[in-house]
Amino acid sequence: MYPRKKLLLGALRGKIEGKGQASLEMVVAIVSVLLLLIGVLRFFFWVNKRFILRQEAYESEAIQAANHNYPTNAQPEIQVDEIEMPPLDLEILGRAK
Amino acid sequence: MEMKQWRVYHNKFQKAQALIELAIFGSIVMMLFGVLISYGLRYDRQLRTIHQTFRKALKSAAEVNTDDKPILVEHVVVNDSHVPDPTNTFGIGSVSTALSQASLTRTNRLFEQPDNDNELPVIRIDINDQTREYKAAGFREVYGVTEAQEKKYIIVYGANNLKEIREGCAEYETTSSPDYEYDTTPVCLKPTTDFRIIDTTEGEIVNYNSALNRCKMITDTEFCKKECIKDCRLDSNSVPDPECQKNCEEACPQEIEVPWYCAKQGGQFVILNSLFPLGENSKMGLQQDYSQIETWQDSTSGETSLHKQETNTGITTTDNLNWNTQTKRTIVTKPFNAKVASTNSEEISTNVSQKKTFTWSAPW
Secondary structure: OOOHHHHHHHHHHHHHHHHHHHHHHHHHHHHHHHHHHHHHHHHHHHHHHHHHHHHHHHHHOHHHHHOOOOOOOOOOOOOOOOOOOOOOOOHHHOEEO | OHHHHHHHHHHHHHOOHHHHHHHHHHHHHHHHHHHHHHHHHHHHHHHHHHHHHHHHHHHHHHHOOOOOOOOOEEEEEEEEEEEOOOOOHHHOOEEEEEEEEEEOOOHHHOOOOOOOHHHOOEEEEEEOOEEEEEEOOEEEEEEEEEHHHHHHHHHHHOHHHEEEEEEEEEEEOOOOOOOOOOOOOOOEEEEEEEEEEEEHHHOOOOOHHHHHHHHHHHHOHHHHHHHHHHOOOOOOOOOOOHHHHHHHHHHOOOOOOOOHHHOEEOOEEHHHHHHOOOHHHOOOEEOOOOEEEEEOOOOOOOOOEEEEEEOOOEEEEEEEEEEEEEEEEEEEEOOOOOOOOOOEEEEEEEEEEEEEEEEEEEEO
16 A cells, blocks of 8 residues: 555656656647747738738828829839838747847 | 656646647738738728729820810829738748720710821820830821722721821823813822821830731731721621621722831731730830849848847837839830831839838737
8 A cells, every 4th residue: 555645746757757758748739839820820810901001001092193284204104112011020920120 | 657648748738738829820810811811901092093094094085175185094003002911031022013904085085097197096004103105106297098908998997097198199080081161180090088097006016916916907908808807797706797798798809008117028917926026915105024133131221130128118119121122114115207117125024112110019
């Protein structure tokens, strides 16, 4: 008859040694999958934001662009300015320089 | 015994099961990421090209007000852009093309006619911001056109493409002597007109089907009637308008001048066949097919490589990218103002390249 405390420790050790592998792998897998998913989501939001900003900028200048007095020959046509559009931010995966 | 063996194998498989699943599902997620990047960026570039093209067309439509500017500009814009792909080595991906076409005419300028070569309609092709311009039509003059013939010219070329340059007379009244007291001009029995035709087949970029259709209408009376009566219907099921049908039946049998490109030999339009060797599969202007040459490394200016460094503070990854994609396209044109049965092919080569070093550092 083993003391109750020893039995409990033995069972716990068995649990850690025999079945902990799956949990460890799960932790690694979840972290990796989350990183990928966050990357996918950030890219998805970035692309969609570009569509919205592009359309907004395009529509806001439509009347000026369609005015038959503007653009004169010397001026280029009015185009959407992409400089103010936000860059893709994937900082969760490290920072690019 | 069997049960034991199964347990051994089962345990072997069970080790690293989560990592195997990660390997499988991870690669699927990577593939989906690649698809999303590709779709997202391509759509973004396509939208940018569509917007750019329409704004160019808006400017060209405004320029119609100015003399010596084309009355109509068809814009073709081609933009090559880099689309990264995470499933690709180094994530470089490929160079994809966004293409858009636009032309615009203001309502008050719908019936504008070009007065000189500079005002002829043009096709402006922008390939990665390099602009080329080609005439979409040319002038041709016809003389001594009778009233009956004029109707056929209108059917074949359209009233808006005919410009009256002078009036004449094929036959004067001889039976009665002119009344010299009031008018010295004899009465004209057969008035004629000289026209300048704005002919799309005289341009540098010609459409095969419209050229063939025009040649058949000029040379084949029945085809002319059939095509003309088609336009007399309000819709495909309605009865043709009797006045319009009568006009078609009277005008189409008229003989009119056959243009040089409609020359026939053995029942074939030989010049058209020579300009378009593959018939309706031949296309002038920017050709749909193109070739791409990818160069990944240049020994003189560094190679495409990836360096990873682990220190006690974190991991630093350095991507050294050095690649170039050359795209070769062809524009086929017909020489302007030349009655020749041959075409010119111009090869246009453009490059998209990347020479950059990215450093990623992730702290522990």
